[in-house]
Amino acid sequence: MGLILLALIGLPAFFLPLPVWASVLLSGLTLAALVFLVAAGLSLIFGLMDVINFAHGTLFMLGAYLGWTVYQNPRLLLNVAPLFLALGAGIRFGRILSGRMPMPRALSGFGMVGFGAMAFWNHNLGKLVAFGSTVPGGAIPTPLAQEPLGLVFARMAAMTVAGLCGGWGMERTRSGDYSRSWGVPAGLLLLGVLMLSGREPIERWILESPADLRFLLAIWAGALAGGALGAWMEATLIRPLYARPIYQVLLTLGLSYVGTELVRVVWGPGNYAPLPRPSLFAAPCLASSVGEWLRQGCASFNVLGRPFPTYRLLIIGVGVAMWAGIGLLLRWTRIGIAVRAAVEDREMVEALGIPVRRLFTGVFAMGSALAALGGVVATPFLGLSPAMGLEFLLQAFIAVIIGGMGHYGGAAVGAFLVGLARAFGDYLVTVGITLPGLTEAIRFSPAIARASTVLLMAVILLLRPSGLFGQKTG
Amino acid sequence: MDAVLELRDVHTFIGSFHILKGVSFVVQEGSLTALLGRNGAGKTTTLRTIMGLWPAVQGSIRFLGEELRGRPTYEIAALGIGYVPEHRAIFRSLTVEENLRLAERRRGDLARKADWIFHLFPDLKGNLKKPAGLLSGGQQQMLAIARALVPDNRLLLIDEPSEGLAPILVEQVMATIHRLREEMPILLVEQNFYAVHHLADRYILMEDGQVVRSGPMAELLMDREGLQRYLGVMV
Numbered sequence: 134m135g136l137i138l139l140a141l142i143g144l145p146a147f148f149l150p151l152p153v154w155a156s157v158l159l160s161g162l163t164l165a166a167l168v169f170l171v172a173a174g175l176s177l178i179f180g181l182m183d184v185i186n187f188a189h190g191t192l193f194m195l196g197a198y199l200g201w202t203v204y205q206n207p208r209l210l211l212n213v214a215p216l217f218l219a220l221g222a223g224i225r226f227g228r229i230l231s232g233r234m235p236m237p238r239a240l241s242g243f244g245m246v247g248f249g250a251m252a253f254w255n256h257n258l259g260k261l262v263a264f265g266s267t268v269p270g271g272a273i274p275t276p277l278a279q280e281p282l283g284l285v286f287a288r289m290a291a292m293t294v295a296g297l298c299g300g301w302g303m304e305r306t307r308s309g310d311y312s313r314s315w316g317v318p319a320g321l322l323l324l325g326v327l328m329l330s331g332r333e334p335i336e337r338w339i340l341e342s343p344a345d346l347r348f349l350l351a352i353w354a355g356a357l358a359g360g361a362l363g364a365w366m367e368a369t370l371i372r373p374l375y376a377r378p379i380y381q382v383l384l385t386l387g388l389s390y391v392g393t394e395l396v397r398v399v400w401g402p403g404n405y406a407p408l409p410r411p412s413l414f415a416a417p418c419l420a421s422s423v424g425e426w427l428r429q430g431c432a433s434f435n436v437l438g439r440p441f442p443t444y445r446l447l448i449i450g451v452g453v454a455m456w457a458g459i460g461l462l463l464r465w466t467r468i469g470i471a472v473r474a475a476v477e478d479r480e481m482v483e484a485l486g487i488p489v490r491r492l493f494t495g496v497f498a499m500g501s502a503l504a505a506l507g508g509v510v511a512t513p514f515l516g517l518s519p520a521m522g523l524e525f526l527l528q529a530f531i532a533v534i535i536g537g538m539g540h541y542g543g544a545a546v547g548a549f550l551v552g553l554a555r556a557f558g559d560y561l562v563t564v565g566i567t568l569p570g571l572t573e574a575i576r577f578s579p580a581i582a583r584a585s586t587v588l589l590m591a592v593i594l595l596l597r598p599s600g601l602f603g604q605k606t607g
Numbered sequence: 608m609d610a611v612l613e614l615r616d617v618h619t620f621i622g623s624f625h626i627l628k629g630v631s632f633v634v635q636e637g638s639l640t641a642l643l644g645r646n647g648a649g650k651t652t653t654l655r656t657i658m659g660l661w662p663a664v665q666g667s668i669r670f671l672g673e674e675l676r677g678r679p680t681y682e683i684a685a686l687g688i689g690y691v692p693e694h695r696a697i698f699r700s701l702t703v704e705e706n707l708r709l710a711e712r713r714r715g716d717l718a719r720k721a722d723w724i725f726h727l728f729p730d731l732k733g734n735l736k737k738p739a740g741l742l743s744g745g746q747q748q749m750l751a752i753a754r755a756l757v758p759d760n761r762l763l764l765i766d767e768p769s770e771g772l773a774p775i776l777v778e779q780v781m782a783t784i785h786r787l788r789e790e791m792p793i794l795l796v797e798q799n800f801y802a803v804h805h806l807a808d809r810y811i812l813m814e815d816g817q818v819v820r821s822g823p824m825a826e827l828l829m830d831r832e833g834l835q836r837y838l839g840v841m842v
Contacts, residue, residue: 467708467709467711470701470705470708470709471709473698473700473701473705474698474701474705474706474709477698477699477700477701478696478698480660480680480696481692481696481698482709483660483679483680483681483684484658484660484680484681484684484690484692485681485684485709485710485754486681486682486684486685486712486758487681487709488679488681489681490679
């Protein structure tokens with residue numbers, strides 16, 4: 134196994150000049166870090182819950198879009214997010230009520246659709262999606278595009294009622310898993326009201342703060358929202374389906390399409406150019422030492438004579454830090470031990486007095502937060518596109534399969550290999566290799582770059598059918 | 608004597624199979640009670656039902672005055688029941704130490720009881736850093752029991768500890784269980800009548816999902832007809 138790794142990393146060094154090899158390696162690591170952030174959650178969730186989460190790439194994408202929006206256009210978020218918070222709160226209220234008295238299914242459906250339509254009737258979403266007018270440091274757009282506060286509150290109320298109708302008519306779960314407390318929905322509603330009523334000062338505060346602070350805020354907001362979304366998904370949608378794996382596949386696959394379409398509706402179908410980089414990675418200079426980079430905040434770094442963007446080093450750093458952090462968590466903490474034990478035997482962990490359910494929700498939330506974090510960190514490098522979720526999901530799946538399903542370290546190695554394969558594939562396509570005696574470089578067709586990771590997977594699966602670290606039975 | 612655990616008319620279905628058909632019995636404070644019966648009589652199902660791993664559809668299971676039926680497994684365990692399942696369900700990929708640490712219910716449980724536990728199971732002490740899957744069968748059984756001793760439990764449920772062990776190891780395990788009876792009441796499921804008849808002070812005899820007899824072990828030893836009929840044992 135170590136030999137395969139060495140061969141993959143070292144072999145190209147023989148026919149590539151060293152500086153080229155080093156920069157391709159670093160590009161590969163950048164991609165690997167992002168793939169790992171998606172693959173880690175995918176692998177942990179599969180290992181612990183046997184759930185193959187096809188919506189994991191969507192969380193990566195949503196993280197990217199949310200982070201972007203916090204950074205560039207908080208107005209959009211401040212006007213739209215409260216509506217979704219209200220929907221969630223309404224559903225929770227409805228479920229509490231459904232435990233007390235029944236509601237006809239048809240009435241509940243009509244109510245949900247009717248009030249939902251009312252909430253978005255003649256909504257000015259299109260006017261809010263103005264990223265061009267809110268360039269960093271630029272003028273804050275006039276509040277014309279925003280609807281009057283009263284109207285948005287009315288929309289929020291309609292959304293709450295829509296959720297209430299929906300939740301009320303839902304089938305009661307026999308075990309009564311969901312919490313019956315009023316606190317959670319009330320908190321959601323309060324958060325929405327606070328966001329809305331403070332929309333102008335909050336927006337001004339965000340847009341007027343330094344870009345670096347805004348970027349940090351975007352990272353936190355993206356990761357937290359991703360984690361919350363993951364926890365919500367596990368507790369409400371996936372939990373009833375643990376006994377029915379095929380339904381889980383349909384559900385998560387469906388969610389990934391819903392997510393992509395939602396992004397198209399709210400943010401438009403187009404791609405966005407990368408976010409401006411934080412100041413430490415933005416100055417137009419070429420650093421030749423770490424000290425110089427840190428002092429001047431150079432955008433590129435001299436790697437054996439070739440420039441390499443410093444921001445990618447940050448991505449690699451985030452990937453490595455998360456890999457190590459979660460590795461340590463799994464290795465040393467009691468929660469980590471419980472997660473590893475539950476991968477082996479859930480019942481026995483439960484019989485030791487540990488609530489495995491909560492463990493599931495926690496791991497799902499953490500995996501989702503990681504993916505969303507990856508999305509935010511990727512925006513200054515990749516920009517945004519509605520297809521980025523599926524793209525990274527595919528790469529992450531390949532990484533997880535190469536490493537062995539459900540093996541944490543395997544996911545890291547898999548991501549590493551996927552990143553390298555893709556970087557070398559790209560290199561062979563764009564630059565090609567020059568062989569002695571030939572005047573022109575041999576270049577491969579662009580399809581090879583995209584296929585490189587799949588080819589790698591095929592080769593590895595032929596050698597080890599259950600992945601590099603996979604158990605035979607997996 | 609007070610009852611630690613009391614089952615009354617417990618019914619359990621697995622799928623559409625009616626496995627427990629009205630099980631009632633009592634485990635008393637300070638006793639080692641053997642749950643006997645042939646293969647398929649419902650002994651393991653009884654333990655799993657107590658732990659909430661199978662749902663009881665009817666009846667009541669009271670532990671120190673608390674109703675267990677309908678509660679999630681982790682709550683039942685946290686009330687103070689140590690469960691040693693059949694097939695020694697230790698976590699094979701975790702080290703011995705991690706297995707024990709996971710059983711802590713409060714911080715410091717393991718540190719507090721380490722001396723006592725390693726006195727009972729000296730073999731474990733030298734293997735703390737070893738993956739539990741690499742232990743011998745006897746050591747794995749010891750670990751499974753030791754794990755149930757880490758938190759402050761008020762009752763032990765032990766399922767077939769002699770299964771798959773060499774006779775000399777069975778003796779060792781049983782000797783340990785014998786020493787544990789002074790610490791807390793134990794409900795011991797065992798197929799091997801000879802392994803427990805001198806150990807237990809009370810017995811419960813199951814047949815086809817029901818309790819057919821129960822009482823002091825001494826009575827069962829005199830009951831040649833019952834032993835032969837329900838356990839196929841000739842005394």
